[in-house]
Amino acid sequence: MDVRTPIPTNGGDWQGRFKDGWSEQLAQLKARFAADIVETHVPPEYATDVPIVFVRPQGLVSILKFMRSEPGFEYGFLADLTAVDHHPDEPRFEVVYNLYSLARKWRIRVKVRVNEGESVPSAITVWPGANWAEREVWDMFGIKFAGHPDLRRILMDERWEGHPLRKDYPLRGYQIYPTPEQVKPELLE
Amino acid sequence: MSEISRENPSQLDRASWPAQYNVHFEKDPDDLWDESRMIVNIGPSHPAMHGALRMVARLNGEIIEKSYCQFGYTHRAKEKLGENRTYHQWVVYSDRLNYCSALINNVAYALSVERLMGVETPARGTWIRMMCSELARIADHLVCIGINAVDLGAFSFFLYGFHQREEAYTLIEKLCGARLTTSYTRIGGLMHDAPDGWEKEVKAWALRTREVIDEMDRLLTGNQIWRKRTEGVAVFNKEQCMDYSYSGPNARAAGVDSDLRRDQPYLFYREVEFDVPVAKNGDVFDRYAIRLEEIRQSLNILVQCAEKIRKGPVWSEDKRVRIPDKEVVFNTMEGLIHHFKYFMTGFQVPAGEAYTCVEGGNGELGMYIVSKGGPMAHRLRIRGPSVWHFQGLTPMCEGVMVADMVAALGSINIIAGELDR
Known part of the structure; x- marks a missing residue:
């Protein structure tokens, strides 16, 4: 009994319903982006609710663009953009894109594995709304996004040291700043 | 700030605008608008803000030309x-x-x-x-x-x-x-x-x-x-x-x-x-x-x-998730252990x-x-x-x-x- 158990009151047997469509889509993706796709994890072989496509950073933006606009995919809704820290495993981070297709009511997950110090291309050109989510990943995990126009901290103070959601960051501790953040007129140019 | 009035006239001739106000926007933009530009900080504690949010806006008269938003004031990790x-x-x-x-x-x-x-x-x-x-x-x-x-x-x-x-x-x-x-x-x-x-x-x-x-x-x-x-x-x-x-x-x-x-x-x-x-x-x-x-x-x-x-x-x-009933907890050893393990580990x-x-x-x-x-x-x-x-x-x-x-x-x-x- 784990995530692959179909629960009628919680989505039901959608893995069974979407199985054929998923394998078709993944085959199409692999044929088109053979060099950029590392591997795919499909339920029920892996303990996940929807298929996971692991891609290389250099191919990420073109794959996301393809998945957003290509007929048959139409994952037009960036449901979530976040990251997972696998410290002390290598590669350390996974950047996770949860996509949803409003037309087909399907979901899929795209992941990029990166190590400390490596950067991920920004998805702002595909979804302008990825801006804040990428800033949050930078703030919380310290993963840089190449091509992001304004990669500042978002939840924490701009003077904060460290990236709180890293596994080697302590749960408790204080950093106190007696003055508030100032208005930045340069952002209004 | 001529950009907004020139490029976006539909913003200005809305029905809710009294016609006499539109006259301002037909003036030469250079003499008036540069002086009326100001930066306003709305929030984080402000009656119009629904919670501790902040918007910093560059205004031209009463119109927001450009703004940025900030949050995180109640971040609780x-x-x-x-x-x-x-x-x-x-x-x-x-x-x-x-x-x-x-x-x-x-x-x-x-x-x-x-x-x-x-x-x-x-x-x-x-x-x-x-x-x-x-x-x-x-x-x-x-x-x-x-x-x-x-x-x-x-x-x-x-x-x-x-x-x-x-x-x-x-x-x-x-x-x-x-x-x-x-x-x-x-x-x-x-x-x-x-x-x-x-x-x-x-x-x-x-x-x-x-x-x-x-x-x-x-x-x-x-x-x-x-x-x-x-x-x-x-x-x-x-x-x-x-x-x-x-x-x-x-x-x-x-x-x-x-x-x-x-x-x-x-x-x-x-x-x-x-x-x-x-x-x-x-x-x-x-x-x-x-x-x-x-x-x-x-x-x-x-x-x-x-x-x-x-x-x-x-x-x-499901025994994994079910919190044991109090009757069982207080009357049986197994129930007490189950209760303890559930809440401690x-x-x-x-x-x-x-x-x-x-x-x-x-x-x-x-x-x-x-x-x-x-x-x-x-x-x-x-x-x-x-x-x-x-x-x-x-x-x-x-x-x-x-x-x-x-x-x-x-x-x-x-x-x-x-x-x-």
Whole structure:
């Protein structure tokens, strides 16, 4: 009994319903982006609710663009953009894109594995709304996004040291700043 | 600041503008507008800001030329806590996300952990969860449209809404003893069953509220001042909604036909009938109208739930998640050990990952949990709709007057708890 158990009151047997469509889509993706796709994890072989496509950073933006606009995919809704820290495993981070297709009511997950110090291309050109989510990943995990126009901290103070959601960051501790953040007129140019 | 008046004349010759004001914009821009430019800091503590949010805007006269938003003032590290607390302990933190509809957060969290464990709750528990969700959604929408109207000066409308909301909170109080921070769900069940006759009270309340909603509709929807303050103001169209991941009522107001209750049915939403209202303009008025209609639909769902719910257990029989009954705990050694282990070490969740989402009060409320086994999540990510909606405020308010920014902010219903997490 784990995530692959179909629960009628919680989505039901959608893995069974979407199985054929998923394998078709993944085959199409692999044929088109053979060099950029590392591997795919499909339920029920892996303990996940929807298929996971692991891609290389250099191919990420073109794959996301393809998945957003290509007929048959139409994952037009960036449901979530976040990251997972696998410290002390290598590669350390996974950047996770949860996509949803409003037309087909399907979901899929795209992941990029990166190590400390490596950067991920920004998805702002595909979804302008990825801006804040990428800033949050930078703030919380310290993963840089190449091509992001304004990669500042978002939840924490701009003077904060460290990236709180890293596994080697302590749960408790204080950093106190007696003055508030100032208005930045340069952002209004 | 000639850009806005020249490139965007439609902003200026709106019906609500008295014709004599338009004369300012026909003047030579060089002599007047440079002097009238100023930077205004709205928030983080400001009566027009719904929570500790901040918008810094460069104004030209009364029009926002450019702005940026800031948040994080009530950041409580919920995601970090999720990695350092057992699944059971985190239930209380889920209330403090969207505190206007705490029950939906409780339900969403319980569903996401249950999905990882493959646990199903019995029928009565599921019906109660569904009624909770709808009660919370109505309360959330009433807050949103009520406060939005208050921001624009319609005080009596707000009082009508808040009266019904108070009664809804009384019903919620009967359920779990708390009004705002409910913590009602448990993984695999509920804190306890609803009291006798609760369903009937909910039904009576729903029928009463339906009349009040009609009255509120008559009171405000046709009001000329309200129409002029909201129609065509702060438009966010369908393409922008998709670009900025808008969901829920705000996206439906712009014509995005999506509702997770219908599209990815969870709980028993397959078994009730309801419509998904969709508007097309995406302005403040449409966001208000969509919410008003959604309240009516939620009331219909509540009435149907109250008729379909039957007596029965609310807890799953799964031994992993079920909190042992007090009788067993106090009278048997095994029960006491079970109780102790449950609360001290927590239960084991098998390795796996899932993104579970429900239709929250404001939109898609998702919980992405990565488990590597053990009693604590490896990563617990909360996808709150408010973050994505707040991000759209800057493009939404370009070329909009300051007073209309207040209307726009109220209409997208930002809840600081969910925004800052």
